[in-house]
Amino acid sequence: MFHALRVAAVDRLTDDAVAVTLAVPPELRETYRHVPGQHITLRRVIDGIEVRRTYSICAPATAEPVLRVGIRHVEAGAFSSFALKELAVGDEVDVMPPTGRFVLEPRPGHFAAVVGGSGITPVLSIAATLLEREPSARFCLIRTDRTAASAMFLEETAELKDRFPERFHLVHTLSREERQTGLPSGRLDAERLTELLPALLPVADVDGWFLCGPHGLVDGAEQALLGLGVPRSRVHQEIFHVEGSVGESPARPAAPAAGGSGPEATVTATLDGRQGSWPAQPGETVLETVLRHRADAPYACKGGVCGTCRVRLLDGEVRMDVNYALEDDEVDSGYVLACQSHPATPTVTVDFDA
Template sequence: MFHPLRVAAVEPLTDDSVAVTFTVPPGLRETFRHVPGQHVTLRRRADGAEVRRTYSVCSPARAEPLLRVGIRHVAEGVFSSYALKELAVGDTVDVTPPTGRFVLPPRPGHYAAVVGGSGITPVLSIAATLLEREPGARFCLVRSDRTAASAMFLEETAELKDRYPDRLNLVQTLSREERQSGLPTGRLDAARLTSLLPALVPVADVDGWFLCGPHGLVRAAEDALRTLGVRPGRVHQEIFHVADAVAAPGPAAPGSGPAATTATATVTATLDGRGGSWPARAGESVLETVLRHRGDAPYACKGGVCGTCRVRLLAGEVRMDRNFALEPDELDAGYVLACQSHPASPAVTVDFDA
């Protein structure tokens, strides 16, 4: 459900990014209380069409909720262009309550993150909250940016390091800018990360790894951790952007059907406790079928990245085109992405509430 929230601040971070803070009314404070790492969906109308985009909450999770998100401009991005050029204090934006499973509820332990570009946004909330609430916790943050000037939340991460010098290990790498000190310039590929990470942390003793950013960096970090013997259950990932040219992972949906979708199928869905059954049109995704009858079905990116449209497949088979949001344990439990799932059996039943 969307709630209209007033913009309290719009702060430039870099030439192409801003931090937007919303005022949360007292009556909605519990609704908008977030777990570190969660995201919200923002909505507006542009040229007569509804535009939804998902952005991570960057503020620490505290008793007095502060809803602050980081937004980076993307090429031809309708919402990000609006946020950078037009959004102003006093404007109202429709916002959903925080959601998402790329989270770390504060607890003792040793944690690490590899992030690239705007992938710092949720990890900033994770690290700040963890170090603030758990005196015995430690965090290693490896971040990759094109240049120092393009790095979002550069001052915030530096301040965090100053506040917790013995418990936060902060490593900054740049891919397109030479530096006189620090790590050599260049991309963090799998080979480089395989060599770098053991020099920074006792890899086997890290309780949780958080990978966030562009598809290439996340996959490189995942490959490096696999090479270093890290168990998959300790690795959590969130991909912020996937180029259209990037092929989707292999079959990943429970009950994945044949390559071709069923010509005629019925989709049954439960949403907010109410169910319905509708015929699917040729080529439609499960989400598209449901949206024709239930405009309140949750979604944001429609690209298989954000996970907002996650549903549990209760019956039937689907073909899921792309999956950059669901982790293996979710797939094993029967979850699929409604925006990427096409009926591959005459009847498909999903649950948005599961």
């Protein structure tokens, strides 16, 4: 469910990025209380067209929820263009409550992250909350940006280093700019990370790895970690959403389903405790079928990235086109992305509430 929230601040981060803070009224504090690493979906009608975009919360998780998100402009991006050029303090934006499973509940241990570009956003919340709440925890942040001028939240990460010098290790690389000190410039691919990570920290002793950014970086970091013997269960990843497109890199292979997409199927869905059954039109995804009858069905990117439309498959089989959002254990537990799932059996039953 969306609620209209007032824009409390719009802060310029770089030439092409802003941080937007949304005011949460007292009666909605519990609704918008977030776990570090979660994201929110923003909705706005632009030129008569409803536009939804998902952005990660960068603020630490506090008693009184602070909704602050980083928005980077992308070419032809409807919402990002609006946010950078028009959005102002006092405006109202429809906001969905926080969701997402790329999270870390504060606990003792040693944690690390490899992030690129705007992938810093959820990890900033994760690291700040962990260090503030758990005195024995340590965090190593390895971030990469094109140039120093393009890096989002530089001041915030520098502040963490000043506040927690013994427990927060920051490594910043640039792919398109040489620096007088620090690591050489260049992409952080699997080969480079395989050499770099063991030199920075005891890889085997890290209790949890958080990878966020472009698909190429996340995939390369995952390959490097698995090659270094890190159990897959310790690796958590999130591909950042780029204005309605997931790029041309291949997604993580989706769970195969027997049979092809039939021309006729019935989709049964449970949403907010109410169940309904409807015929699917040829070629429709499960989400498209449900939306024709339940406009309140949750979704954001429709590109298999954000995971907002995650459902549990209770009966039947589906074919997922792509999967950037679900981790292996979720797929094994029967979860699918409604926006990418096509019925592969005459009947399909899903649960949005699971």
